[in-house]
Amino acid sequence: MLQPEMELTVDELKHLVSNRAIEGDTMVLNMGPQHPSTHGVLRLLLELDGEKIITCIPDIGYLHSGIEKNMEAKSFEKVLVMTDRMDYLNNLGNNLAYCLAIEKLVDLDVPPRAQVIRVLLTELQRITSHLVFLGTHALDLAAMSVFLYCFREREIILDIFEMCSGQRMMTSYFRPGGLWRDVPEGFEEVVQNFLDIFPARIQQYEDLLSNNPLYLDRTKGIGVIPTDMALSWGATGPPLRASGIAYDVRKAQPYSGYEQYEFDIPTGENGDVYDRYIVRMEEMRQSVRIVQQALDNIPEGPFRSDNRKFVPPPRSELAHSMEAVIHHFKLWTEGFTAPKGEVYVPVESPKGLLGCYLVSDGGSNPYRVHFRTPSFANMQILPKISIGCLVADLVAIISSLDPVLGDVDR
Numbered sequence: 183m184l185q186p187e188m189e190l191t192v193d194e195l196k197h198l199v200s201n202r203a204i205e206g207d208t209m210v211l212n213m214g215p216q217h218p219s220t221h222g223v224l225r226l227l228l229e230l231d232g233e234k235i236i237t238c239i240p241d242i243g244y245l246h247s248g249i250e251k252n253m254e255a256k257s258f259e260k261v262l263v264m265t266d267r268m269d270y271l272n273n274l275g276n277n278l279a280y281c282l283a284i285e286k287l288v289d290l291d292v293p294p295r296a297q298v299i300r301v302l303l304t305e306l307q308r309i310t311s312h313l314v315f316l317g318t319h320a321l322d323l324a325a326m327s328v329f330l331y332c333f334r335e336r337e338i339i340l341d342i343f344e345m346c347s348g349q350r351m352m353t354s355y356f357r358p359g360g361l362w363r364d365v366p367e368g369f370e371e372v373v374q375n376f377l378d379i380f381p382a383r384i385q386q387y388e389d390l391l392s393n394n395p396l397y398l399d400r401t402k403g404i405g406v407i408p409t410d411m412a413l414s415w416g417a418t419g420p421p422l423r424a425s426g427i428a429y430d431v432r433k434a435q436p437y438s439g440y441e442q443y444e445f446d447i448p449t450g451e452n453g454d455v456y457d458r459y460i461v462r463m464e465e466m467r468q469s470v471r472i473v474q475q476a477l478d479n480i481p482e483g484p485f486r487s488d489n490r491k492f493v494p495p496p497r498s499e500l501a502h503s504m505e506a507v508i509h510h511f512k513l514w515t516e517g518f519t520a521p522k523g524e525v526y527v528p529v530e531s532p533k534g535l536l537g538c539y540l541v542s543d544g545g546s547n548p549y550r551v552h553f554r555t556p557s558f559a560n561m562q563i564l565p566k567i568s569i570g571c572l573v574a575d576l577v578a579i580i581s582s583l584d585p586v587l588g589d590v591d592r
Contacts, residue, residue: 222587245591253551257517266352269589277356283538284358296360302476305469311532319581360486401456405579419534425453431530455582517546557589
């Protein structure tokens, strides 16, 4: 079998692939950008020797929106709604990373009630993201039933998000200093009902897949990421933990009070597609543990800081206070100013380490906004682990990395 030349640049590699294909040594296959198994508009240029992959060149950028540059044209508060649109399966997690950066930049307090509710909803968001992974991953491997079951439970969580924010996905519910509004009446009961049924549903998913001989053939020993490769290529999240590294930002650099919660970091041993599946299944169980702890300990008190320099007045004051109306108007038209400086805040998103880098020049708009997104970093390892695999294996590998192309391109 021909060997790839991975030390070449992308342009040199494309030229080499083209020449070998012209000479008839290999065949070039264009996979995407509309291919359903690429989880978004990802194009892969594949060079095949028979049925085996010699070279895999990801071609990204089809979803590039300039979102980070557009954020610099908006006030700090108005930037928030754009964070939902990056990893659109982790809306609340994106909100949280940005809010933590703002709060660190301006030294803004967050009430204990808001901290606990943030953790609770972020962990529910983690479960929804893993459910989409599991459903689409199984569907890519022709297991239709698992997809339907996963989306059955995901609907329950999306209804909870809608109950809190009025939106199922693009919630923009977390705000600098706390939450947009308090959770509604009946929130605790609905969440508890979900926690009561979900562990049995996780077991149902595993009964369908974990010991299924067809699934094992498609995932065991496929797309192996050795530990040293995972570290050197900057992999984080389930791909890193499946390779045996128990790194989780919630434990390593606790934020939002995560140091108060008891949970384990699941890891794998082989770093293959199957281990990445197992890690995510166990992560859903750990998220259930965290949500239950948060639900049992939601304190009373305000849901947002009362620092009026950065936080709008309560809606109840607008009907009888002209000062509150003026404050509300100025905050949403002019925004607040932040001191000069720069901050970086990492969080653990469902897909790995999500970092928000924020720079202020003293004005009301951020001077620079940049996100270190897990899908982009994890996608870089795809050309390495796909060499020697079949095209059918590549479908399983991509889904096991669980990329969201809005998170890759931005």
